[in-house]
Each structure stands twice: as C-alpha cells, then as structure tokens.
Amino acid sequence: MQRPAIIFDFGNVVAHFDYRRACERYGQRLGITGDAFLERLRDLGFSDIVQRYERGALSSRQFAQAVCSLIGLEISYEDFAASWSDIFWLNEPVARLIGLLKRGGYTLVLGSNTNDLHAAQFRQQFAETLSHFDRLVLSYEVGHSKPSADFYHACAAAAGCSPAGCVFIDDLAENVAGAVAAGLRGIQYRDVSSLVPELRALGVDIPESPAP
Ligand SMILES: [Mg+2]
CATH class of the missing domain: 1.10.150 (DNA polymerase; domain 1)
Structure with missing residues (x-):
C-alpha cells in the first residue's frame, strides 16, 4: 500500500x-x-x-x-x-508525533483556515514544529477555506498526491466531513492517544507512541 x-x-x-x-x-x-x-x-x-x-x-x-x-x-x-x-500554545504530544512522522519519511502538509496575522505569529512561534512540514496550505493564501472541496484539493496538490492518497486530520467534524466529501480520508482529532491508533489503522507506520 x-x-x-x-x-x-x-x-x-x-x-x-x-x-x-x-x-x-x-x-x-x-x-x-x-x-x-x-x-x-x-x-x-x-x-x-x-x-x-x-x-x-x-x-x-x-x-x-x-x-x-x-x-x-x-x-x-x-x-x-x-x-x-497572541492566542496560541503548542500541543506538545502532537508536535512530538509530527517529528516522528517526519523522521519516518512521511509527506506532511499543514491545512489551516487562518489569516495573515495568525500565520505570521505561528510561523515564528512554532518554527521548529512547522519545519517538519513539506508545505503549508493557508486559506487566506489559496483563497479557499474548509469545508470547500477546493481547499482540500489544494492540500492534496501541495502533497503531490491524489485526494485518495491523503489523510486529513482536523478537530472539527464539519471539516473532516468536507475532506471525505472531497475524496480524502479523514480523522477527527480528539487527543493523540486516539489519533495514533486511527493513523495506524490507515496504514501509517508510527514506530513508537509519543507520550501523551
Ligand atoms: Mg481546528
């Protein structure tokens, strides 16, 4: 696979x-x-x-x-x-998972409904974590936002994959449903201890579990 x-x-x-x-x-x-x-x-x-x-x-x-x-x-x-x-703080278990996935050779894309000021802030505040991403797809730059299919297709194109070759992780059910409707696989994020087995069920190889 x-x-x-x-x-x-x-x-x-x-x-x-x-x-x-x-x-x-x-x-x-x-x-x-x-x-x-x-x-x-x-x-x-x-x-x-x-x-x-x-x-x-x-x-x-x-x-x-x-x-x-x-x-x-x-x-x-x-x-x-x-x-x-000034409204953000890192989700450290997810940041550790992102590092593991990067070391495992996965293509990682950030797909965010966001704006110029917030993106400028988080690019700087979380520079180390974001350095693991191959591409950032930001709604204000691409002109489409979730749950529009155009947004998810921009993410798949950024990943260099077909929609079916992508897994989209989002905390909002509406955004996960939008991803699935656009042909991607979707996981609703709740916490990292449920995310890891859900990724593994989709064939993602995670060599060790990040501590919660
Ligand atoms: Mg969210």
Missing part, C-alpha cells in the same frame, strides 16, 4: 488557541469582560468578517478596522494586531 500523505489542521490540533485571550485585552479598553466582548462581537457579525479575512478577501488592516468600527474599539493597528496574534 502506498504511504499516505498526512495533512494536519493547525488550530486545536498542532497548537491550541483561545480567542478569549485577545478579547480580554480588547474588553479591558471598553470596561467589559473578554466573554462579554466576544459575545457582543459575535452578535454584531464577527464570524462573517473573520471568514472573509481568512479567505483573503480583507487585508489585516481592513480586518482590524472592520472589527474596531463594529464594536467601537479605539486602538492602534499595532496594538490590535499584537493582541489578536
């Missing part, structure tokens, strides 16, 4: 993130909690703006301006960007 290429989602797979970290800093400026800030932002249409940003339809400055005017936040672009970017 041909060795599959393995495509990892970034957020809540390679690294964890929490928007509330940013929202607490923004909320302080308005005298409200981070949760209240995020709830107010979502009620005002934040998700739609983020999706446009993550498909590359808005620049970082346009995005910052849109969010700030939506909620009445007066803050410099630099301060907005610094808070927006």
Whole structure:
C-alpha cells in the first residue's frame, strides 16, 4: 500500500488557541469582560468578517478596522494586531508525533483556515514544529477555506498526491466531513492517544507512541 500523505489542521490540533485571550485585552479598553466582548462581537457579525479575512478577501488592516468600527474599539493597528496574534500554545504530544512522522519519511502538509496575522505569529512561534512540514496550505493564501472541496484539493496538490492518497486530520467534524466529501480520508482529532491508533489503522507506520 502506498504511504499516505498526512495533512494536519493547525488550530486545536498542532497548537491550541483561545480567542478569549485577545478579547480580554480588547474588553479591558471598553470596561467589559473578554466573554462579554466576544459575545457582543459575535452578535454584531464577527464570524462573517473573520471568514472573509481568512479567505483573503480583507487585508489585516481592513480586518482590524472592520472589527474596531463594529464594536467601537479605539486602538492602534499595532496594538490590535499584537493582541489578536497572541492566542496560541503548542500541543506538545502532537508536535512530538509530527517529528516522528517526519523522521519516518512521511509527506506532511499543514491545512489551516487562518489569516495573515495568525500565520505570521505561528510561523515564528512554532518554527521548529512547522519545519517538519513539506508545505503549508493557508486559506487566506489559496483563497479557499474548509469545508470547500477546493481547499482540500489544494492540500492534496501541495502533497503531490491524489485526494485518495491523503489523510486529513482536523478537530472539527464539519471539516473532516468536507475532506471525505472531497475524496480524502479523514480523522477527527480528539487527543493523540486516539489519533495514533486511527493513523495506524490507515496504514501509517508510527514506530513508537509519543507520550501523551
Ligand atoms: Mg481546528
């Protein structure tokens, strides 16, 4: 059996993130909690703006301006960007698994719905882990986002494989279903101790289990 290429989602797979970290800093400026800030932002249409940003339809400055005017936040672009970017921490067991897979000779691709500011942050913050990836497929660069079939086909093309030759790992059921609909094999990520046997069941050779 041909060795599959393995495509990892970034957020809540390679690294964890929490928007509330940013929202607490923004909320302080308005005298409200981070949760209240995020709830107010979502009620005002934040998700739609983020999706446009993550498909590359808005620049970082346009995005910052849109969010700030939506909620009445007066803050410099630099301060907005610094808070927006500082929301990630490494998922260490997955990072160890990525290193093992790389040493095993697997083609690894990162397939992330993300944006310019977050990608600039995580490329720097997780440079060692990301150095194991052959290619990064980022929604704002390719102009497509999960769960659109075009996004998964861009990942397969980056891996140099047919869709059927790829395994796509994502924490969101909707994104796994999108991968399967696009002809890839899919695994929903829960934790590394369930991911390892699921990869092995698809023929991926993992010589030792990374400690959880
Ligand atoms: Mg995710």
